[in-house]
Amino acid sequence: MSQRIDHHPILGSLGDRKQLPFYYNGSVYTAYEGETIAGALLAAGVRTLRVHEEKGTPRGIYCNIGHCYECRVHVDGVPTVRACMTLVQEGMQVNAGSILPTPLKKGGHGA
Amino acid sequence: MIDLLIIGAGPAGLSAAIASARQGLAVRVVDEFYRPGGRLLGQLHEEPDGVWWNGLDEAARLTEEAKHLGVELCCGVSVFHLTQSQNGWVVSTTQGEMIVPLLLIATGASEAAVPVPGWTLPGVMSIGAAQVMTNVQRVRVGQRGVVIGINILSVAISRELQLAGIAVDRMILPSSTTVSGTAGQPQAVMQSLLRVAHLAPSLMIRMGSKVMGSSWMQKLAVSLYPSNGFSMWDIPIQLRTAALEIVGTSQVEGVRIARVATDGSPIAGTEQVIPADFVCIAGGLSPLAELAAIAGCPFAYVPSLGGHVPLHNESMRTPVPGLYVAGNITGIESAKVAMAQGTVAGLSIAKARGKLKNEQPLSDAIQQVKFIRQNATIQFHPDIVAGRALVGQMTAEWIAN
Amino acid sequence: MESHPLIICRCEEVTLAELVETAQTYPCTARELKLRTRAGMGCCGGRTCRTLIDQVIQQVTGQAPSHTVSLGYQPPIRPVSFQTIGGQRA
Structure with missing residues (x-):
């Protein structure tokens, strides 16, 4: 079920908006024009946007205005893109990123 | 060639752009969000007279007016560094360097966190x-x-x-x-x-x-x-x-x-x-002053204003030559106060550029900030006026020394 | 359901317990606490937790906040690529 607020008692109704298919971790999702990556994925029920690079713990939006960088994703191969600040473009490839190796921990020789 | 670069297209930044462009300045506003409005976007509450305050409408109104006056609005642009040069500022952004004589930082506030175990969970x-x-x-x-x-x-x-x-x-x-x-x-x-x-x-x-x-x-x-x-x-x-x-x-x-x-x-x-x-x-708000710090601006720690704020006088000028501040970066107050401060900053900057023929609008705008503050429906903090006075005094002392 | 520790720095997953223990072991400044624990040194540049680090120092060591910002700001204040720092448009 979509979580979009199509009708609002004060802000009114959203009119017809262009649909923009895009990809998140290889699966196709649909955004509406004017939606951020974070907004479009949340509307589809996706809350985990990435995992912590070292601990692997799941993360989603926190501040939603670009301050905390918790929602950072890879967009068309570019890392550290804020899902909360970036409007979906048609065909965009969004990826969560993954746990990164930490060879320098525990003494710096791969322990 | 622009006269003024404004960082932050919120209520303060847009109001400053309008006020300075009206005096004939060439103004550019950058903001890292994808649309202008800052924290006006999303505000929605019923005023005492029963009229709804809709921040989206306010943002649209200010944006239209700024555009009409020829202000250049650049959204989706992040500023990551500032350096002072002989003739003003070199501003490093994700859209390249911008060189300007005068700079207004109107970056607003960030939310203070109150950590709770489990607060990193999605949702x-x-x-x-x-x-x-x-x-x-x-x-x-x-x-x-x-x-x-x-x-x-x-x-x-x-x-x-x-x-x-x-x-x-x-x-x-x-x-x-x-x-x-x-x-x-x-x-x-x-x-x-x-x-x-x-x-x-x-x-x-x-x-x-x-x-x-x-x-x-x-x-x-x-x-x-x-x-x-x-x-x-x-x-x-x-x-x-x-x-x-x-x-x-x-x-x-x-x-x-x-x-x-x-x-x-x-x-x-x-x-x-x-x-x-x-x-x-919800942990409240604190001034987002990182760029003022990078610019070398001295600070005051004033809890009633939300924490550390860049020193500035009532004309919104900091002790750093060519650097101005307005809005929540100077202390946490309502969007209406931020707009009034933006107008002061815009006029003050026009004066610095030699474009303000008559100073009356500037002193009127300074009075207007006080009037709006006094008549605010909700004070974010009871000691705002005292906090503002402390910042003014520290700024005067800094400039005198 | 496992119990979650109280994380202060979300970027580097530094817990309150680690910060308090470090501040007790090495009565230090906010800056030293940051360098010892990496709290405030992650992707967001400490925007989310810097005031919390200050509060730990105030509570544990009794240092009062001053007009000077305790944790300095270093450019770039946004995580940008070397190409962007070099002037290439993102």
């Missing part, structure tokens, strides 16, 4: 995040959630969530820890709510007549924390309940809560887990 977000998702992105943050942190801002936004059909199960305190400050202390939180009691008549209208008739403040003061709290728009506000932990494995599933004593310590045997699919954390 936990700041209260401002929920506001933007709901009113700007028009996407529900969940079906039923809990708001941790009770203050004027979180009460207002909880009402906005409810308007959009999102249920707020209850508003509770964070558990009292080393880093929760007074946010976890029932009496301190109650006092901060009672501080606005002198504004009760207008506040009551603002908060919705249904629950009012002066009863809620009275209930709050007299029956001191009823166990289910009191309700506003049917949202229970529980000053004697705290969040011990946000529970869930891959995302929010609920909140483990307990009743707390008047000092905020949990009462044994009262723990329970309440289900929730989202949690909002």
Whole structure:
């Protein structure tokens, strides 16, 4: 079920908006024009946007205005893109990123 | 060639752009969000006269006016460094370097965090995040959630969530820890709510007549924390309940809560887990002054203004040549004050560029800031005026030395 | 359901317990606490937790906040690529 607020008692109704298919971790999702990556994925029920690079713990939006960088994703191969600040473009490839190796921990020789 | 670069297209930045462009300055505004408006975007509340304050409309109005005056608006641009040069500023942005004689930093505020165990789980977000998702992105943050942190801002936004059909199960305190400050202390939180009691008549209208008739403040003061709290728009506000932990494995599933004593310590045997699919954390706001620090501006630590603020005088000029500030970076107040400060900054900068033929509008604008502050429906802090005076005095001393 | 520790720095997953223990072991400044624990040194540049680090220092060591910002700001204040720092448009 979509979580979009199509009708609002004060802000009114959203009119017809262009649909923009895009990809998140290889699966196709649909955004509406004017939606951020974070907004479009949340509307589809996706809350985990990435995992912590070292601990692997799941993360989603926190501040939603670009301050905390918790929602950072890879967009068309570019890392550290804020899902909360970036409007979906048609065909965009969004990826969560993954746990990164930490060879320098525990003494710096791969322990 | 531009005369003025403004960083931040919020109420202060846009108002400054309008005021300075009217005096004939060539102005560019950059903002890292994808659309102009700053924290105006998402604001939605009923004024004492029953008219809705819709920040989206205000942002659109200011944006139109700025564009009409020839202001160049660049959204989606982040500033990551500033250096002073002989003739002004070199501003490093994700769209390349910008070289300008005069700079206005109007970057607003960031939300203060009140950490709760489990707050990194997806589905936990700041209260401002929920506001933007709901009113700007028009996407529900969940079906039923809990708001941790009770203050004027979180009460207002909880009402906005409810308007959009999102249920707020209850508003509770964070558990009292080393880093929760007074946010976890029932009496301190109650006092901060009672501080606005002198504004009760207008506040009551603002908060919705249904629950009012002066009863809620009275209930709050007299029956001191009823166990289910009191309700506003049917949202229970529980000053004697705290969040011990946000529970869930891959995302929010609920909140483990307990009743707390008047000092905020949990009462044994009262723990329970309440289900929730989202949690909002509300710790208030603090000035976002990182660029002013990079620019070498001296600071004042003023709790009533939200923390560290760049020194500036009432013309919004900092002690650093060619550097101005306006809006919440100078202290946490309403968008209306930010707009009035922006107008002052814009005129003040026009004066510095030799484009202000008559100084009367500048002194009028300075008076207007004070007038709006005095007549604010809600003061974010009771000591704002004293805090502003301290900053003014420190700035004067700094410049004198 | 496992219990979550109280994380202060979300970027580097530094807990309150680690910060308090470090501040007790090495009565130090906010800056030293940051360098010892990496709290505030992650992707967000400490925007989310810097005031919390200050509060830990105030509570544990009794240092009062001053007009000077305790944790300095270093450019770049946004995580940007070397190409962007070099002037290439993002």
